[in-house]
Amino acid sequence: MSSDGMFGEFGGQFVPEALMPAIEELTDAYDRYVQENEAGFMDDLQSHLRSFGGRPTPIQRADQLSERYGCEVYLKREDLVHGGAHKLNNALGQVLLAQYMDKERIIAETGAGQHGTATTMSCAHLGMPCEIYMGRHDVNRQRPNVFRMRLNGATVNPVDIGRGTLKEAISETMRDWARTVETTHYVIGSVVGPHPYPAMVRDFQSVIGREAKRQLREEIGELPDAVVACAGGGSNAMGSFAPFVEESSVDLHAVEAGGSDLSIDGDTGIAPNSATLSIGTRGVLHGSHTKILQDEDGQIMESHSVSAGLDYAGVGPELAALVESGRLTAATVDDDTALEAFHRLSQTEGIIPALETAHAFGYLEAHGEALGDTVLVTVSGRGDKDLETVIEESHRRELDVGFDLSVFDAEVQ
Amino acid sequence: MTDPIAAAFIDNPAFIPYLAAGDPGPFDEPPSADDAVAQTSAYIDALVAGGADIVELGLPHSEPIADGPTIQQASVRALEAGMTPDRFFELVDDLPADLPIVAMTYYNMVYRYGGSPGVDEFIEAAAAAGVDGIIVPDLPVEESDPLCAAARDAGVHIIFIAAPTTTDERLAAVMQRCSGYLYVQARLGTTGSQTDVSDQTRSSLGRVRSFETNFERDPLPKAVGFGVSSGEQAADIVAAGADGVIVGSALIDEITGAGTDRARAERQLEALATELAAGTERGAARRQSGPERT
Known part of the structure; x- marks a missing residue:
C-alpha cells in the first residue's frame, strides 16, 4: 500500500467532503496508535483480545478431511473467538481506537449480524453507546443476531431501502455519519470503504494469519502450500492472507459466493451471486475504487447469496489488487455446494461452520486434492446463527444431508 | 460569449433549484422513460417560470449516500421509470440553450459512462449536451484531478462542496479546484429540509471570504444549500452574504405531496x-440596505 491508501490502482477515498476531516483524523489515529503503538494502544488491544476475546485461537488438524483429500488440512479456528466469528478482532480494535480518539458514540452496519454483534459486544465491554444499521431482509433471516445485539444494549435500525441487505445498510450508516461525524466513529466491518479502513481492518484482522503462521511453524515446522478463506467484503480473507502475501511459496485462494448462477442481469439490476472478484468490474462503491457488481450505466447490482455475510456487491480494494496482479486466486462456490459443505464439516469434524465459512469448504471439496501437501483453511465463524436458514434451504433444495429433514417440517411452514 | 453560470450571478443572487432527472413523481405503475423525461421537462418549465436562474439536475445513482430520504426516493422513482445517463444527456440537450444546467451525480456514474473506466467519455457527452457544470458529492479534492483536467479542457465547470467540517487547509484545496460557483453546505447531514440554517451559513461564508481575501483569489460565487425550504430562509441566507440559494428536497416534497396529480405538482x-x-431577491435588498453583512 502506498501512503495515499492505494493498492495499485485500487483504493482511495471517495466520500463527501463533510466526512473528509473525520477520515483525516482517523488516518492520523491509525498511523499513530495502530501502526506505531502510541500510548501502548496495540498492547491494550492485545490484552482485551486475550481476556475478553479468547485469543489466541488454536489451529487444528482436520483428521477426516485430511484423509478425504489426501493432504494435511489445518483449520484456523476463528469460530472460537468470543461471539463466534473473526469479526471481534476488528470491532474491538476500532471501538477501542474510538475511545483513544475521544469519540462518544459508535455506529456500524451489519449483514449477517456477526459484525454488528461483535461491535455491540465490544461497545458493552468498553462502555460506548452504539447504533447498528441492518437491512430489513437480513434482520428477518438473522434474527438470533438481532436479539443478541439488543441484549448488549444497542439500538438496531432496520433499513428498508432497496433489497434490504448489506449494501443498503452501509449506505444508511454513511448517512448517519454525515450528520454525526464530529462525535461518532463509524466501525466499518470489512476491508472496504475509504482509506484508512481497508488497511486498518486488514491490520486488525491479520492476527488470524499471524497466529496461524506461528502455530504451523510450531506444529509442523513449515509454511502451508495454500491458504483458503471465504470472501464477501473480504476481512477474513485479507486477515488470513496478509501475513502470507510475501511468502511466494504459499498460494492464496479467496472463495466467493457463486449464489445460484454466475450471470448478471443488467435489465433487472440483479446478480444472483456475490462473486465480485470473479466477475465484477472496476468502479467506485462506498468510498473506494475496487471491483463491483454493476450494470453498464454504473448502477450497483443487488447481489445474492444463501449466506448473508457474503451478500455484497463490492469487495476490499486490496483483494481486487491482489487478484489483478495474479498473487491471489479468486474462485466461486454456489449455494448448494456451500450447504453440502456445511453438513459435511458438521458431520465429519464436529464443527458447525457459518454458511460464509462453508463456502471455503465447498472449494476444498472441489479442489482439495490439487492444493498441495498442506492446506490452511480459516473457519471464519460458527454456524449457530444459520441453523434456521440451513434447515429451510436444505429442505427446499432436497439436499441429501445424510439424515431425515422431514422431522423439521413443522418449523418450515 | 459570457459563461452562462457566471452570467446567472451578475446583478442579482441566483435561485438554483434541484430536481432528480427522470423522476415523474409518485406512481402506481412506472410510466415509460420518455414520459418520465417529458415530465421532468415540464417541471423545469415550472421552475423557470417561478424564477430559476440555474437548474441542478440529478442523474440518479443506485447508492445516493449523500442524499436524505426525499432525494433517495426521487432517485428510486427515476430509476424505476428507466432513467439512464444517455436519456439524461438527451433531456439536457432538449432544454433551452440559455438555461444554465448543472449535473449532479455520484462518481461511479461518471467513471463508468460509455462502458470503459475513466472520466473522459462522461465529460465529452456532458459538454456536447450543454451541461455547464458538474457536482460530484462523493468526489473529494484528493480524487478529483482526472475529472478537473478533463472538464477544464471541455469548458465544463467542476463545482465543489465546502462543508461545515471543512478545515482551512482543505478549503484552500477546494478553492483551488472549484469553478463556476462554490456549493456551501449549510449544515451537516444529508440533503433535506431543516428550519434554521442562517448562523452556520454566516460563519461558513465568512471563512470563504476571508480565504479569498488572504489568498487574493478571484472571488467565486457562493451558493448555499442543504436544508433550505422557504422564501424567508432564502432571504436570510442571501442577506448573510450568499450569492445564490440551492433548494432541492423542499421542491421534490411538492412533487411527492401532489401524489399522481402532475398538473398540481407543476x-x-x-x-x-x-x-x-x-425570497432570494428580498435578501439581496436587505443586504444592500443594511448592516447585516458580516
Missing part, C-alpha cells in the same frame, strides 16, 4: 419556486 412547484426566487 403548479405547486412553480408556486414554491416563485416564493424562493422572491
Whole structure:
C-alpha cells in the first residue's frame, strides 16, 4: 500500500467532503496508535483480545478431511473467538481506537449480524453507546443476531431501502455519519470503504494469519502450500492472507459466493451471486475504487447469496489488487455446494461452520486434492446463527444431508 | 460569449433549484422513460417560470449516500421509470440553450459512462449536451484531478462542496479546484429540509471570504444549500452574504405531496419556486440596505 491508501490502482477515498476531516483524523489515529503503538494502544488491544476475546485461537488438524483429500488440512479456528466469528478482532480494535480518539458514540452496519454483534459486544465491554444499521431482509433471516445485539444494549435500525441487505445498510450508516461525524466513529466491518479502513481492518484482522503462521511453524515446522478463506467484503480473507502475501511459496485462494448462477442481469439490476472478484468490474462503491457488481450505466447490482455475510456487491480494494496482479486466486462456490459443505464439516469434524465459512469448504471439496501437501483453511465463524436458514434451504433444495429433514417440517411452514 | 453560470450571478443572487432527472413523481405503475423525461421537462418549465436562474439536475445513482430520504426516493422513482445517463444527456440537450444546467451525480456514474473506466467519455457527452457544470458529492479534492483536467479542457465547470467540517487547509484545496460557483453546505447531514440554517451559513461564508481575501483569489460565487425550504430562509441566507440559494428536497416534497396529480405538482412547484426566487431577491435588498453583512 502506498501512503495515499492505494493498492495499485485500487483504493482511495471517495466520500463527501463533510466526512473528509473525520477520515483525516482517523488516518492520523491509525498511523499513530495502530501502526506505531502510541500510548501502548496495540498492547491494550492485545490484552482485551486475550481476556475478553479468547485469543489466541488454536489451529487444528482436520483428521477426516485430511484423509478425504489426501493432504494435511489445518483449520484456523476463528469460530472460537468470543461471539463466534473473526469479526471481534476488528470491532474491538476500532471501538477501542474510538475511545483513544475521544469519540462518544459508535455506529456500524451489519449483514449477517456477526459484525454488528461483535461491535455491540465490544461497545458493552468498553462502555460506548452504539447504533447498528441492518437491512430489513437480513434482520428477518438473522434474527438470533438481532436479539443478541439488543441484549448488549444497542439500538438496531432496520433499513428498508432497496433489497434490504448489506449494501443498503452501509449506505444508511454513511448517512448517519454525515450528520454525526464530529462525535461518532463509524466501525466499518470489512476491508472496504475509504482509506484508512481497508488497511486498518486488514491490520486488525491479520492476527488470524499471524497466529496461524506461528502455530504451523510450531506444529509442523513449515509454511502451508495454500491458504483458503471465504470472501464477501473480504476481512477474513485479507486477515488470513496478509501475513502470507510475501511468502511466494504459499498460494492464496479467496472463495466467493457463486449464489445460484454466475450471470448478471443488467435489465433487472440483479446478480444472483456475490462473486465480485470473479466477475465484477472496476468502479467506485462506498468510498473506494475496487471491483463491483454493476450494470453498464454504473448502477450497483443487488447481489445474492444463501449466506448473508457474503451478500455484497463490492469487495476490499486490496483483494481486487491482489487478484489483478495474479498473487491471489479468486474462485466461486454456489449455494448448494456451500450447504453440502456445511453438513459435511458438521458431520465429519464436529464443527458447525457459518454458511460464509462453508463456502471455503465447498472449494476444498472441489479442489482439495490439487492444493498441495498442506492446506490452511480459516473457519471464519460458527454456524449457530444459520441453523434456521440451513434447515429451510436444505429442505427446499432436497439436499441429501445424510439424515431425515422431514422431522423439521413443522418449523418450515 | 459570457459563461452562462457566471452570467446567472451578475446583478442579482441566483435561485438554483434541484430536481432528480427522470423522476415523474409518485406512481402506481412506472410510466415509460420518455414520459418520465417529458415530465421532468415540464417541471423545469415550472421552475423557470417561478424564477430559476440555474437548474441542478440529478442523474440518479443506485447508492445516493449523500442524499436524505426525499432525494433517495426521487432517485428510486427515476430509476424505476428507466432513467439512464444517455436519456439524461438527451433531456439536457432538449432544454433551452440559455438555461444554465448543472449535473449532479455520484462518481461511479461518471467513471463508468460509455462502458470503459475513466472520466473522459462522461465529460465529452456532458459538454456536447450543454451541461455547464458538474457536482460530484462523493468526489473529494484528493480524487478529483482526472475529472478537473478533463472538464477544464471541455469548458465544463467542476463545482465543489465546502462543508461545515471543512478545515482551512482543505478549503484552500477546494478553492483551488472549484469553478463556476462554490456549493456551501449549510449544515451537516444529508440533503433535506431543516428550519434554521442562517448562523452556520454566516460563519461558513465568512471563512470563504476571508480565504479569498488572504489568498487574493478571484472571488467565486457562493451558493448555499442543504436544508433550505422557504422564501424567508432564502432571504436570510442571501442577506448573510450568499450569492445564490440551492433548494432541492423542499421542491421534490411538492412533487411527492401532489401524489399522481402532475398538473398540481407543476403548479405547486412553480408556486414554491416563485416564493424562493422572491425570497432570494428580498435578501439581496436587505443586504444592500443594511448592516447585516458580516
